[in-house]
Amino acid sequence: MTFVIHEVRTSRTATPVLARAIEPVPGLFVYEQPDELKDPAEIKWRIGHHSGLVVAVAIFQEDAVRGAQLIAGLADWTQSADELRASVQTLDLYDRLADAACEHPVFA
Numbered sequence: 001m002t003f004v005i006h007e008v009r010t011s012r013t014a015t016p017v018l019a020r021a022i023e024p025v026p027g028l029f030v031y032e033q034p035d036e037l038k039d040p041a042e043i044k045w046r047i048g049h050h051s052g053l054v055v056a057v058a059i060f061q062e063d064a065v066r067g068a069q070l071i072a073g074l075a076d077w078t079q080s081a082d083e084l085r086a087s088v089q090t091l092d093l094y095d096r097l098a099d100a101a102c103e104h105p106v107f108a
Helices: 061-074 081-087 090-098
Strands: 004-008 017-025 028-032 045-049 054-058
Touching: 004 028, 004 045, 017 061, 028 061, 045 061, 054 061, 054 090, 061 090
Parallel strands: none
Antiparallel strands: 004 017, 017 028, 028 045, 045 054
């Protein structure tokens, strides 16, 4: 498994934090929530978009990787976040992610 450095953002205007990540699908990264952003009650694994924004959360790394693989066919994840918001149906996205035990980040 090859690791890369991925910039994580809590919002579009937030200062990025660096995390070690893998890229199981072009444009999607799986990483452990960096300590600087971690709340002890949070689910620790993230599926992140290359923009740095979070797509979903998972308890286990394997679930996050599987979740990224399950949503790979929904879109070209190398597109911008704005392009994806316009083309990806949220219900389809989270239905697929639920099959991998991944959740919307708001539930973390």
